[in-house]
Amino acid sequence: MDxxxxxxxxxxxxxxxxxxxxxxxxxxxGRRRTVANLQEEYxxxxxxxxxxxxxxxxxxxxxxxxxxxxxxxxxxxxxxxxVFVLRSFLVEPFQIPSSSMxxxxxxxDYILVNKYTYGIRLPVLRTKVLDLNxxxxxxxxxxxxxxxxxxxxxxxxVGLPGxxxxxxxxxxxxxxxxxxxxxxAVLPEGQARYQVGLETLG
Numbered sequence: 001m002d003x004x005x006x007x008x009x010x011x012x013x014x015x016x017x018x019x020x021x022x023x024x025x026x027x028x029x030g031r032r033r034t035v036a037n038l039q040e041e042y043x044x045x046x047x048x049x050x051x052x053x054x055x056x057x058x059x060x061x062x063x064x065x066x067x068x069x070x071x072x073x074x075x076x077x078x079x080x081x082x083v084f085v086l087r088s089f090l091v092e093p094f095q096i097p098s099s100s101m102x103x104x105x106x107x108x109d110y111i112l113v114n115k116y117t118y119g120i121r122l123p124v125l126r127t128k129v130l131d132l133n134x135x136x137x138x139x140x141x142x143x144x145x146x147x148x149x150x151x152x153x154x155x156x157x158v159g160l161p162g163x164x165x166x167x168x169x170x171x172x173x174x175x176x177x178x179x180x181x182x183x184x185a186v187l188p189e190g191q192a193r194y195q196v197g198l199e200t201l202g
Contacts, residue, residue, distance in 0.1 A: 006087070007124050012076070013084045019073035023066070031064040038063070088123040089115055094142050096154060101140075105154065113142050135160065137174075
């Protein structure tokens with residue numbers, strides 16, 4: 001079963017942030033009042049070594065300590081928020097799932113994808129809210145096709161909207177023009193062979 005990490009990250013960020021906010025608005029004022037009352041009850045609470053200072057610290061520990069859930073939320077929220085912003089709007093790591101990009105990209109390789117080259121999208125929903133650039137021939141893209149919305153594809157752009165792409169007899173044509181491949185190398189010798197070539201797509 002695939003784990004929807006972006007969704008989990010959104011839930012953790014907003015959950016920890018909400019806990020922090022509710023504590024700041026509802027619970028923290030009560031703790032501050034408790035501390036103020038204890039300071040009045042133990043006027044010598046600042047004198048180190050005094051019995052009042054020891055009693056004051058015990059009372060604060062018992063009555064005014066942050067709940068464990070709030071402590072965890074305040075500790076993790078800043079880190080989760082930074083990760084959320086980085087992964088959602090700047091860069092995101094992806095793993096190569098298949099051999100379609102061999103030998104340029106090997107199965108299992110990790111790549112870091114620019115998230116804002118073509119525009120800004122909402123996390124999880126993937127709705128574009130700001131257009132920046134259009135894909136160009138030769139670009140390597142990560143995308144989720146409409147028919148497999150839960151699976152990402154990593155492919156090189158061959159055709160643009162309005163183009164006619166034809167693959168016939170192991171030759172690629174764009175708008176009726178053959179994309180000529182210039183052989184560079186066949187690797188490795190004596191094993192499974194990959195032909196490395198140079199194509200000009202646009």
